[in-house]
Amino acid sequence: MLRKYFLTGLLILVPLAITFWVLHAVISTLDQSLLLLPEQWRPKALFGHDIPGFGVVLTLLIVLITGLLARNFIGNYVVRVWEGLLNRIPIVNSIYSSVKQVSDTLFSSSGNAFRKAxxxxxxxxxxxxxxxxxxxxxxxxxxxxxxxxxxxxxxxTPNPTSGFFLMVPKADAIELDMSVDAALKYIVSMGVVAPEQLPPKK
Incomplete structure (x- = not known):
């Protein structure tokens, strides 16, 4: 009986602990963006103490402002000049171009990456x-x-950030009537969190 209660407690607390740990790691990492601010503008100087999560807001603002500036003619020109400069630096150009191609594919609204399971x-x-x-x-x-x-x-499984790249015949890849999110949950949970079963297509 005690073992059953212990396992029930683990099932409740372990996901909570991992969730808080991931959030803490993300917030702590993004808070490093405060180093971009002059010391007199940081929360500790303004309010007398650090504010956890303030760096998250600052990071989101930087990303938003960068996107806004890059959408106009002058900003687009600056981005092209900057990319041209990076492409002339040995080693840096290969790393930057590879990362940019992947990010353009993943985050572009017109991209097709990870659209189908x-x-x-x-x-x-x-x-x-x-x-x-x-x-x-x-x-x-x-x-x-x-x-x-x-x-x-x-x-x-359970870490979907590593994996294998395969090229398979199109006929051998069966498209699933399942969202990418549901498929990822299925993979990360090692098959424990099964997606909702749909009726077979006629």
């Missing part, structure tokens, strides 16, 4: 896993593939 056979025939469509193969890879292929990202 698919079911594929991996890592062997008869074993199935959930992946996410990221596009289609490009470059010289296309010249060596026969037929229609799609690019699929297969995340690992």
């Amino acid at each position: 698919v079911l594929i056979e991996y890592p062997r025939k008869g074993s199935w896993t959930i992946g996410f469509l990221t596009g289609v193969p490009g470059g010289d890879v296309v010249n060596h593939l026969q037929g229609d292929y799609v690019s699929v990202y297969v995340p690992t």
Whole structure:
């Protein structure tokens, strides 16, 4: 009986503890943006003590103002000049261009990354896993593939930030009637949090 109560307590407290830990880590990291302010403008100088989360507000304002400035003609010109300068610096140009391509794909409103969850056979025939469509193969890879292929990202469990990039025949990738959020929860929970079962399509 005590073991049952203990496990029930764990099931309640562990998710709460992990949630607060993640939030604390994010807020603490974003609070480092306060270092961009002159010392006399920081909360400790203005109010006599630090204000947790103030850096989050500052970071959001910086991102918003940067977006507003980049949307006009002058701001767009400055961004292009800055990117041109970074592209001329060895090593930096390869890192920056790679990160920018990934971020443009993930955060662009017209992008198609992670828009569909698919079911594929991996890592062997008869074993199935959930992946996410990221596009289609490009470059010289296309010249060596026969037929229609799609690019699929297969995340690992329970950490979906690492995974495997696969190119599979389009016919072998079964599109799921499941949102990306539901699929991610299913993966992160190691199959414990199953999405709602929908009736089979006729």
